[in-house]
Amino acid sequence: MAVAAFVGAPTALAETPTDTLIMARNIDAISTFDPAQIGEVVTNEIVLNICDSLVEIDPEDEAAVVPSIAKDWTVSDDGLKITFNLVEGAAFPSGNPVTASDVAWSLQRVLTLGFGNAATLTEYGFTAENAETDFVAIDDATFEMNLSRPYPVMLILQAIAANRVANVLDSKYLMDKEVDGDLGNKYLTTQSACVGPYALRQWNAGEVVILEANENYYGPAPKMNRIIIRHVAEAQAQRLLLEQGDIDVARDLGAEDLRDLNENPDIEVVSAPMHQLYYMGFNNADPKFADDRVRLAFKYLMDYDAMSETVMAFLGMPRASVVPLGALGALDEAEGQPFSLDLDKAKALLTEAGYGDGFSARLFIGTLPYASPIAQHVQENAAQVGIDLEIEQMANAQLFSAFRGREFDTVMLSWQTAVPHAHGMLSRHAVNPDNSAEASLTMFPTWRASWFSEDFNRRIDEALFERDEAKQIEMYKQIQRDHMQKGPFAYSFQLLDTAALSKAVTTWKWNAFRAYYSDVEKD
Secondary structure, three states: OHHHHHHHOHHHOOOOOOOEEEEEEOOOOOOOOOOOOOOOHHHHHHHOOOOOOOEEEEOOEEEEEEEOOEEEEEEOOOOOEEEEEEOOOOEOOOOOEOOHHHHHHHHHHHHHHOOHHHHHHHOOOOOOOOHHHHEEEEEOOEEEEEOOOOOOHHHHHHHHHOOHHHOOEOHHHHHHOOOOOOOOOOHHHOOOOEOOOEEEEEEEOOOEEEEEEOOOOOOOOOOOOEEEEEEOOOHHHHHHHHHHOOOOEEOOOOHHHHHHHOOOOOEEEEEEEEEEEEEEEEOOOOOOOOOHHHHHHHOOOOOHHHHHHOOOOOOEEEOOOOOOOOOEOOOOOOOOOOOOOOHHHHHHHHHHOOOOOOEEEEEEEOOOOOHHHHHHHHHHHHHOOOEEEEEEEOOHHHHHHHHHOOOOOEEEEEEEOOOOEHHHHHHHHOOOOOOOHHHOOOOOHHHHOOOOOHHHHHHHHHHHOOOOHHHHHHHHHHHHHHHHHHOOEEEEEEEEEEEEEEOOEEEOOEOOOOEOHHHOEEO
16 A cells, blocks of 8 residues: 555655665556566566566576576487476465476466467477477476477577566466466466566556565565556656656657756666667558568658657667667678668659559557657658558557557557577568468467568578578578568667666666666665
């Protein structure tokens, strides 16, 4: 009750408690805390701070992993079996011990439920039918993962073992909460049942998320007793709260605010390049967007340099390739962004495709601070080549729902991969296992866009299993070149995770894939 009262009266404070981190962020996209179902960047960051996985991305080296629930692991000679040895003495908040059976159940559960995150497992050959033989508890402290093909081990560790699908859930506790065979899904909409540095104590949709330190955590104790994430949608409101001392961290500020705050001696602006791209998607079920030339034309409707110096300052860098800089196999900065504003080129492509007189379409955008300026910039340039774009701005949860349901013409949003490897983005933005409506592969942006290419499916699979790394990298680079010409999306920026910190925050640790709340320190 004290926490609730505190959250409800932010303007009364000029200084935040030393044992509590208060963050302002747009959290309107949150819809669940079930690791099997989460699909949003903001919820992913939160759940990785309340639920440990088998391993985690090394905070100091994004290309490596470090132990978490698994203290170590071994790989069979044929590369088809990874055996994980679990830490000793770990217990869930319920008091139940963490066992290999919980690990196996948690991964099997993702496939059984079949929500979007099942794709994280199915793309590496795991199936609901084989889940019990693929994920096996040998004894309480030993878990075995059986692969159908010799996938690169580091990629499996990054993409699965460090992913939210491997968040270790309290199976006994959740089965007591089961409703109509949902394996605890309804309960996890608003609660947590896992082991990690923090536990979810409260979520008021559109208002606040409150995390409290896990007193019985097996790992290092979190520095902050409590993390409060307040929903503040407007960048100006976040800035005001930060300047007033009512919050410690602002996460969704615009370029102008960041530029000003960067000159404030009481505030520090920090950034980390993310493996996340901002892009425009097209519904290929519409004949005009099914034409490669129409989609390509949109890549000539933005002044990338001008936008990077204005609305995207501190927030992103121009990037047209599907693979972010920093990933294995990525094109370099110059080759990965060959486009520039060229209305004549865009008009010629449209004319060649049979749309010289233009057309009309809706453009859905969310509430990110740069979404509207970028959309308006494209809208103005599109009008000069005969395309009438009607911009519709909506809450991020509504935007994601429309995109996942294939109920859009064009859309602007971002996608973040969990691995520093070309396959991370290509496996979702160039691969589509099944384009049928019945497949409902909602965690594949290619499926959402109704775009399917057997050629890209085949080539990406071949590149994944190429053992000559130099040859593999060249395969990935050629795929990127072709994808820029024929792919379903128009990428514009590789995003930076940028935050403004009050002077009270002395330690803020993050990398391209997550922020580490348990390491935050304040004066």
